[in-house]
């Protein structure tokens with residue numbers, strides 16, 4: 001299906017999903033959120049796709065939920081919006097790895113969308129923030145929860161209470177992003193990371209993602225037990241045999257997702 005607010009291209013087993021509302025700095029309106037969720041679910045179900053790369057424009061990953069659309073919403077409208085609700089945990093439902101490549105503004109819902117991805121590669125122009133407080137509301141798609149887990153209480157309180165932006169360097173120092181690269185190199189770097197993931201066994205990559213995500217939902221003891229069990233389970237796959245045989249035979253592994 002043709003989308004109006006996003007562009008999806010599939011190449012080399014990577015689904016590149018680009019937010020595309022340039023006139024509104026990729027503000028997340030209901031249409032965009034719906035199309036994005038649909039595109040992510042389709043990519044997750046598409047056998048040709050092994051990794052998803054989500055990005056915006058050079059100026060903005062996304063400047064937040066669409067304030068113009070939201071401004072006249074009632075409590076009932078916001079409460080009824082499945083899309084705001086779905087995006088709080090929506091991307092976690094996607095089982096294939098999802099990378100966010102962030103350039104420019106990632107504010108409010110934009111920051112929350114990036115944080116819902118598995119990891120963030122940022123350009124040196126990236127600016128992260130939860131400025132909802134300036135609008136008389138607070139973060140609504142994870143900004144008080146995922147940001148706190150990512151950067152700790154003090155910085156998260158600072159961001160959520162003052163509404164200030166964090167630049168890419170500070171975001172890397174704080175552990176919000178995994179890498180910072182010059183703006184011109186960002187897509188190359190992010191695509192390089194996606195292509196590295198594409199080479200792996202998809203069943204193993206999905207399991208690694210599940211195990212890391214489990215760490216946010218469990219005690220250390222439970223998380224370690226989960227990790228150990230899925231580690232054991234991977235020995236039931238052909239890809240484990242192939243990966244270890246390839247190491248011993250000093251050749252590249254040919255994974256078959258089995």
Ligand code: HXC
Nearest residue numbers: 023024025027063064065066067068084107108109140141
């Ligand atoms: C709607 C937006 C928008 C947004 C920018 N635009 N952000 N439209 N919703 N979130 C529009 C502007 O109105 C303008 O269009 C055009 O994009 C360009 O923006 P400018 O403001 O002219 O650009 P600039 O001066 O460069 O400033 C960039 C900016 C600023 C600092 C990012 O636009 C800004 O502060 N935006 C709002 C950021 C924000 O508060 N985000 C949180 C939203 S609440 P026109 O046609 O007017 O010229 C949120 C809640 C999530 O995200 C939780 C939901 C459950």
